[in-house]
Amino acid sequence: MSTTQEIQFSEAVVNRINEYISHYPEGRQKSAILPILHLVQEEYSWLSEPLMNKVAEVLSIRPIEVYEVATFYTMYNLQPVGKYKLEFCRTSCCCLRGAENIMDYTLNKLGVKEGEITPDGLFTVIGVECLGACGYAPMMQVGDDYIEHLTPESIDEYIDSRRNAAR
Amino acid sequence: MGKKIILEHDHVPGLKNYEVYRGVGGYRSVEKALKTMSPNDVVEEVKKSGLRGRGGAGFPTGMKWSFIAKPEGVPRYLLCNADESEPGTFKDRYLMQYNPHFLIEGMICSSYALGCNTSYIYVRGEYKFIIKILEKAIQEAYAAGWLGKNILGSGFDLDLYVHTGAGAYICGEETALIESLEGKRGNPRMKPPFPAISGLYNCPTVVNNVESLAVVAWIVNNGGEEYAKIGVERSSGTKLISASGNIRNPGVYEIELGLSVEEFLYSDEYCGGMQHAGRDLKAVVAGGSSVPILPKELILKTAAGTDRLMTYESLSDGGFQTGTMLGSGGFIVYDEAACIVRNTWNFSRFYHHESCGQCSPCREGTGWLEKVLHRIENGYGHWDDIDLLVDITKKIEGNTICPFGDAASWPVASAVRHFRHEFEYHVRYPEKVKNREHFAAEPMRLFMDEFVKK
Ligand SMILES: Cc1cc2nc3c(=O)[nH]c(=O)nc-3n(C[C@H](O)[C@H](O)[C@H](O)COP(=O)(O)O)c2cc1C
Ligand code: SF4
Ligand code: FES
Numbered sequence: 001m002s003t004t005q006e007i008q009f010s011e012a013v014v015n016r017i018n019e020y021i022s023h024y025p026e027g028r029q030k031s032a033i034l035p036i037l038h039l040v041q042e043e044y045s046w047l048s049e050p051l052m053n054k055v056a057e058v059l060s061i062r063p064i065e066v067y068e069v070a071t072f073y074t075m076y077n078l079q080p081v082g083k084y085k086l087e088f089c090r091t092s093c094c095c096l097r098g099a100e101n102i103m104d105y106t107l108n109k110l111g112v113k114e115g116e117i118t119p120d121g122l123f124t125v126i127g128v129e130c131l132g133a134c135g136y137a138p139m140m141q142v143g144d145d146y147i148e149h150l151t152p153e154s155i156d157e158y159i160d161s162r163r164n165a166a167r
Numbered sequence: 168m169g170k171k172i173i174l175e176h177d178h179v180p181g182l183k184n185y186e187v188y189r190g191v192g193g194y195r196s197v198e199k200a201l202k203t204m205s206p207n208d209v210v211e212e213v214k215k216s217g218l219r220g221r222g223g224a225g226f227p228t229g230m231k232w233s234f235i236a237k238p239e240g241v242p243r244y245l246l247c248n249a250d251e252s253e254p255g256t257f258k259d260r261y262l263m264q265y266n267p268h269f270l271i272e273g274m275i276c277s278s279y280a281l282g283c284n285t286s287y288i289y290v291r292g293e294y295k296f297i298i299k300i301l302e303k304a305i306q307e308a309y310a311a312g313w314l315g316k317n318i319l320g321s322g323f324d325l326d327l328y329v330h331t332g333a334g335a336y337i338c339g340e341e342t343a344l345i346e347s348l349e350g351k352r353g354n355p356r357m358k359p360p361f362p363a364i365s366g367l368y369n370c371p372t373v374v375n376n377v378e379s380l381a382v383v384a385w386i387v388n389n390g391g392e393e394y395a396k397i398g399v400e401r402s403s404g405t406k407l408i409s410a411s412g413n414i415r416n417p418g419v420y421e422i423e424l425g426l427s428v429e430e431f432l433y434s435d436e437y438c439g440g441m442q443h444a445g446r447d448l449k450a451v452v453a454g455g456s457s458v459p460i461l462p463k464e465l466i467l468k469t470a471a472g473t474d475r476l477m478t479y480e481s482l483s484d485g486g487f488q489t490g491t492m493l494g495s496g497g498f499i500v501y502d503e504a505a506c507i508v509r510n511t512w513n514f515s516r517f518y519h520h521e522s523c524g525q526c527s528p529c530r531e532g533t534g535w536l537e538k539v540l541h542r543i544e545n546g547y548g549h550w551d552d553i554d555l556l557v558d559i560t561k562k563i564e565g566n567t568i569c570p571f572g573d574a575a576s577w578p579v580a581s582a583v584r585h586f587r588h589e590f591e592y593h594v595r596y597p598e599k600v601k602n603r604e605h606f607a608a609e610p611m612r613l614f615m616d617e618f619v620k621k
Contacts, residue, residue, distance in 0.1 A: 030350035073333030135417035
């Protein structure tokens with residue numbers, strides 16, 4: 001297991017961290033924790049304990065202050081995830097337009113249960129709460145993108161294209 | 168066609184780019200405010216406009232602003248609430264996605280009015296694509312001299328930043344938003360002190376919704392009195408409504424407050440009627456998942472028999488016995504095949520998941536609601552469960568630090584109030600609802616018809 005000392009953020013990451021910290025008043029660098037955790041997750045795909053310790057060091061706060069935050073907010077991955085995390089909205093407005101069916105379809109197609117990683121390491125499917133796309137349902141979020149008006153055909157296309165790209 | 172303020176230039180391609188926005192008269196209000204008005208003049212115009220907060224509670228914006236404390240030498244903060252996570256609500260996203268400069272313009276005028284030199288837009292983390300749009304627009308505004316030091320030579324400085332959330336509905340509650348912005352868990356604070364006295368970093372702070380702040384630009388340009396002429400009664404102006412569910416045209420619409428619910432629902436200009444021909448309307452949640460659900464009869468007409476209008480007053484007419492709330496403008500439509508019990512369970516799962524866990528009535532109560540609803544929905548409910556639900560909601564409501572507890576209770580209490588027969592149906596015919604995996608099952612209507620006739 002790597003220790004805090006072994007983790008070196010790249011120069012680009014360090015620059016962005018400093019940029020975020022500059023958005024808040026002197027001595028309030030802790031305010032930058034959410035954007036910084038997003039940044040670190042983008043780089044490393046999930047937030048391991050050593051990574052969180054490193055963030056604490058960068059912000060001059062105690063590690064517990066980082067764990068507290070990382071465990072409260074649902075967008076942080078505290079365990080490894082597939083390369084593509086397919087997050088289906090499972091809240092009512094989307095269900096009225098077939099969200100449950102399309103999520104089941106995807107789970108069946110991939111042969112996994114919710115939260116599992118496919119054997120090729122590519123996909124994880126999870127249900128999440130309203131993503132503010134209720135009028136464009138059913139929908140899923142993958143990384144930075146919203147993919148809306150889902151149909152079995154568009155799911156097939158999405159998954160097949162990612163599988164082909166990974167070959 | 169009703170008056171358009173926020174979507175006035177919606178048809179203009181590339182409106183999110185600075186040049187295009189400037190070309191349709193963008194940023195005029197900043198010139199007007201900074202060159203010809205005092206901060207207090209701006210506050211007065213907003214008061215005259217009658218603008219009420221568009222985030223859900225409907226508190227008069229001008230009045231809120233007049234409460235801000237002004238101790239010497241202490242910075243003040245304006246926070247734009249773009250956390251938008253109330254199920255059914257996706258209007259702020261639309262505004263920021265297609266017209267980001269309008270929000271920035273409104274925020275400059277508002278920050279000037281309040282004497283804030285640093286302002287933040289707190290955007291829910293899932294809206295990454297919106298954050299990119301906002302960051303680009305902010306850069307453009309800096310480059311054009313609308314942000315930064317000594318704007319237009321007026322001596323007024325303003326820095327504007329986007330702050331990213333990370334997936335927590337509770338951070339939309341204003342004091343949780345402040346905690347989150349300080350880099351902590353989103354646990355709401357006890358009030359008082361109110362943010363206007365002690366908010367971000369213990370400094371005087373105003374939190375307003377995206378839509379509330381954006382329209383300030385229009386109010387500065389046209390005057391508070393002009394704004395107050397739009398709409399009816401104490402519901403002045405326009406409102407963005409995000410419509411979803413079983414309708415033909417889901418999407419975001421700007422309405423003049425005072426439009427009838429019936430017209431909004433059935434006219435082709437708005438929702439366009441029901442999604443499936445031959446399936447009638449069953450119910451509407453008019454203002455985001457937290458407000459009481461109403462059956463067809465009560466959403467189209469008040470208990471007194473008058474047309475229900477899209478206004479704060481008309482929607483709440485009759486109190487919670489027969490009315491609801493305008494809320495955030497998340498308008499969710501259910502047709503007769505939709506199962507109200509499943510919907511209520513789904514919402515309760517949401518609230519249980521999103522409770523911050525500080526107060527026991529909310530933390531435990533939302534869990535009980537979810538469990539009891541889950542067993543009723545899946546055919547394992549007892550007759551006592553229906554009253555148990557109501558009892559739990561009564562024990563949560565009013566006994567918590569923040570209004571989340573009420574927001575979690577109202578959907579359940581109203582569903583039992585108006586759709587008790589559906590809950591009874593689930594208890595009486597467990598075999599018919601067991602293993603019914605999905606939400607809008609066509610057989611639901613057929614079962615119900617049978618049941619109601621008996
Ligand atoms: C649980 C909860 C969630 C909320 N979520 C939001 C939200 O996402 N956006 C918002 O503008 N207001 C939200 N509010 C209301 C805010 O607390 C606050 O009243 C509002 O941002 C004030 O702005 P306004 O006066 O312009 O409406 C929420 C309130 C509660 C209790
Ligand atoms: S009511 Fe619920 S969400 Fe609000 S502070 Fe209490 S536990 Fe947290
Ligand atoms: S309910 Fe699915 S995005 Fe809102």
